Amino acid sequence: MICRDVATSNCEDIKSTLESAKKRNVILIVGRTTIEYIGRAASESILADRLVIIKPDGSLLIHEATKVEPFNWQPPRSIINFECINDKLRLKSIRLNPHEEVLVDFDYIDFIKICNISTTKLRIIGRESDVVSMIMNNVALIDKDSSIIGIDIPTPYGKIDILLKRSDGTFIVVEVKNEKAGVPAVIQLKRYVEFYKSKGYNVIGILIANDITDDAYSILMKEGFKFVNLSSIITKPRDMGKLDKFLKT
Structure with missing residues (x-):
């Protein structure tokens, strides 16, 4: 990011500089201001020190010393x-x-900076697909004795996110949710497990989610399934070791 300072001594020079920069740069101004709003309602603010941010897409944000939300925008x-x-x-x-x-209206300007700031897309960590990929790349997170059968395995009840198999033939059905898991998530996992049990397999069910409701957790425990806290996995990537330490049983 490259920023440059703007001299604040001459108003006409400031105006010319800001007009030429506003369509390509982010402008930061700190100074003593009054604000008037005219529209569906009307308002006026007292003279006070504020941070003004102008973005090249036309956005205007005016901040005071507290709160995330802008004072005006x-x-x-x-x-x-x-x-x-x-x-x-x-x-x-x-x-x-x-x-x-x-x-x-600026009664006094402390400083003005014109900055060339990037526009990018946010990569969200913790989507269901991210968790599935993470486990696919390191199956030992679930079970050291398991190998991957596949992902998005079709069944009459939907697609299983991850299906693993131990060397003794035990299947591990993994259901991933990137939200608080409720009863429907546990029922879904139960149907997958029962589907493979009906074929004669020994099956273990694991539910991975940000959180779980009390009702869902009660059913999970009754069925003998395991719960993995997704946030614990995502926020502790370097020292998480085996997923067993995040299992709620």
Whole structure:
């Protein structure tokens, strides 16, 4: 990331610099401001020190010292312009539909930075497919004596996420959920296990999820299945060793 400082001594120079930078860069301004909102309602803020963030997609975020949510904001595709009023900077953000305006008047500017910040996609860790891939790459996480039969194994009741087999012929059915598991998840696992038991196999059932409801856990224990806390696996990748230490029994 490359940022550059903008001199704050001359309003017309600031305006020119910000106008040329707003479509390609993120602009950070810290200063003493008043804010006026005109739209479906109306509001005014008192003079106070704030952080103003302008993004090249037209987003405007105004933050104070606390809270995650901005003190005031405008969404992407808003039109942002700068002007000088009595040699002091004004930022005007206009949202077209519905029509809304936010006027930010700077009484004093502490600093301005123009930054070239990337736009990327977030890779989510902990999706069901991520957990399946992790186990596929290291079956010993489930059982050191097991080998992979396959993933997405079709049955009359749906597809089994992971099916393993021990050297003694015992099947291990693994059901993965990236949410809090309820009774339906346990019933689904139970159907898979009973399907293979009906074919004469000895079968173990394991449910992996972020959490589990009390009702679901009661059924899980009654059926003799095991529960693995997904968050424990994802957040402790280097020292997790065998999954047995995360099993709730």
